[in-house]
Amino acid sequence: MSGGQFHVHGPHDHEMEHAAQHEPKGLAGQLAVITAVLATVGACFSYMGGATQANAGLYKNNAAITKTEAANRWNYFQAKSSKQNMAELAMDLTTSDDQKAKYREKIARYESEKNEIKTQAEALEAKSAEWDHKSEEQLHEHHRWAQATTVLQVSIALAAIALLTRRRWMEGATVIAGVVGIALGVAAWFHF
Template sequence: MSSGGFHVHGPHDHALEHAAHSGHGPAAHADTEEGAHSTATNKIAMFTAVVATVGAIFAYQGGATQANAGLYKNNAAIKKTEASNQWNYYQSKSTKQSLAEMARDLSPSDADKARQQAKVDRYDREKSEIKAEAEKLEADAKRWDEQSDAQMHEHHRWAQATTALQVAIALAAIALLTRKKWLEFGMYGVAAVGLGVGLLAFLHI
């Protein structure tokens, strides 16, 4: 209401001015909510970008360890085949040694006995060398098997970590749509689990 050029403030005018200055009016409240939502959206978007990047690295590591496991298992199979061949060769020498011993025992002359004994001694030396080679190949096969198993264990760790991060990204998308605070906590928690499992894989645990 105006009187003689003066503006007289009523109670409603005072309330509006107070709300405007204090930031608690309807418009200010809407701006505050919009600002908070924008901040939360930016946080979730940044979180999703970081987690997606880390998840891509984890996925690469998982694929690499799986490939290594297959390669090591193939090397183990090759070494086992070579060891088997050596044991077959060893068995062949054993058979020849047995025949030479029989020929020695049945030889009528000392000269024949000496010749057959020389064969027995040669076969015995060859058997020792073949046995050592076969045992070495078996040890190599076992080592490749162990390395393959270790790589597969790491692969499973990387896969678990990648899956957890994918779940975290899905929760982030739902949190962005629903604006549910507990979903934000959930996405952070699942992401932490994924990072923890990824750390175990990195440490070969």
């Protein structure tokens, strides 16, 4: 310090200054950089895996809701069919031409309503199938992201083993596992 004052550095201060002035070299430095890169990429892959898993659940939920709506429409269709059947029976049992004409109108109306309800129910079933398909796609993509994240975690573990054992071939295994993990992430990105 300036001004002639006395200053004592602790052992921790000395190590911090030494670390700041000397970057890690050799195996330890390389593994530190590799591990940092792999951990960052792995965190991104993990996020994408969670997002696709959530999407798969939401899409499956939408499929179930839409399927229920379709079932409700089919139940309504059945109710109209029952009413139509009752009107047909009543028409067959009546002898009055006025009553028969009234029942024919009802039968025609029920038939028309049933056709509209059937169209709606079939559209809802198609939409439900579409949601199911989207859910399956997201689930497949989630599995790819999970595989990529797992391989990157194994790669980071290999880096720790390489650092502890000081084996260069383990550093190579770390890089190979990292490349495989990144390749799986790329496959997930492009929906393979």
